[in-house]
Amino acid sequence: MIDFELTGDQKLVRDEVRAFVDREVVPYARAWDAGETFFPPKVVEGLGALGIWGILTPEEYGGAGLDPVANALIIEEVARGDGALALTVASHNSLCSGHVNLAGSDEQKRRWLPRLATGEVLGAWALTEPGSGSDASGMRTTAVRRGDGWALNGTKMFITQGSVGGVTVVLARTSPEKKAHGVTAFLVPQGTKGLSVSKKLEKLGMRASDTCEIVLEDVVVGDDARLGDVDGGFLDTLRILDRGRIGIGALSVGLARGALEASVAYAKQRAQFGRPIAEFQAVQFKLADMKARIDAARLLVLRAAVLAARGQRHTAESSMAKLFASEVATWACGEAIQIHGGYGYTREFPVERHWRDAKLCEIGEGTSEVQRMIIARELLGTLRSAA
DSSP: OOOOOOOHHHHHHHHHHHHHHHHHTTTTHHHHHHHTOOOOHHHHHHHHHTTGGGSSSOGGGTSOOOOHHHHHHHHHHHHHHOHHHHHHHHIIIIIIIHHHHHHOOHHHHHHHHHHHHHTSSOEEEEOOBTTBSSOGGGOOOEEEEETTEEEEEEEEEEEETTTTOSEEEEEEESOGGGGGGGEEEEEEETTOTTEEEEEEOOOSSOTTSOEEEEEEEEEEEEGGGEESSTTOHHHHHHHHHHHHHHHHHHHHHHHHHHHHHHHHHHHHHOEETTEEGGGSHHHHHHHHHHHHHHHHHHHHHHHHHHHHHTTOOOHHHHHHHHHHHHHHHHHHHHHHHHHHGGGGGSTTSTHHHHHHHHHHHTTTTSOHHHHHHHHHHHHHHHHHHHO
């Protein structure tokens, strides 16, 4: 049985983040998007004061020590105001800090987690390459033994926090003959010789999120930079992505909710034919469908988050949450534009930005097609086991 009743602490942190977003994010999100600029230090520091950069990090390492349910609630609240900021929060916590939490040594955790938890250092996570995304077996970045350490060479693409991250988790092939099961993770601090940003990417949405292509040219790190077991990086990555997809699902819910709230407000004040358009059944039906599907998406996200909090397997549940919520978000934001009419197509209202931001959720951390493959594989495996 899954109980969806929030605890007092979960409600408190949700409400604190909501107030912060209304005050420090919503009024500025449009300008950040238009300028494609990363968030000012005031916002990073403010989120740090709320413990947002260390949501899932244990208290002993300076984190908030919260659970995946709280993480989902926080990401939803941030996304309601700005998808790009929510993407930064989600990737920092779920991917970079998540990998250190999962596979780091005691020394690595002591060195990095306290700084990541406060936002003093933002984290990046480098898996995708120009020629490989979902297919990790196509990875070309290599890590070769050199003395007591490793030499890393390759190119990584679509790296969130790629130029502003203080440390990057880099996945590289250490045993090419093993394909996906010959991958190892390494912690590479910003400023390491040979690590560079080759270009910043211009994107449809999430424009205020720092996204780059990075190059590793004979980047030499010690064995103490190795994160987890040699050749164990792929299995760790699967566990990290299971949790990361809950975050993307929550982000999707937040974007859709932001579009719905904007649509309700607009429909009440926009008059046509002598009355607010909220009184027209065509508009009411759109709003009703949006509300129903957004709530359904949230329940899928919370189910996966509860299972993760319990330490139970949640691969299929995370994929279902991400798949359904991301597609609902794109659809709902499109409906919001339609409700706004011509104004929805302008940057004067936030719904066009939410729509542009939402599309990434169908692509990042595994496309919708990949999610369907995962769900089908889990389903058919269950059916075979039952037979």
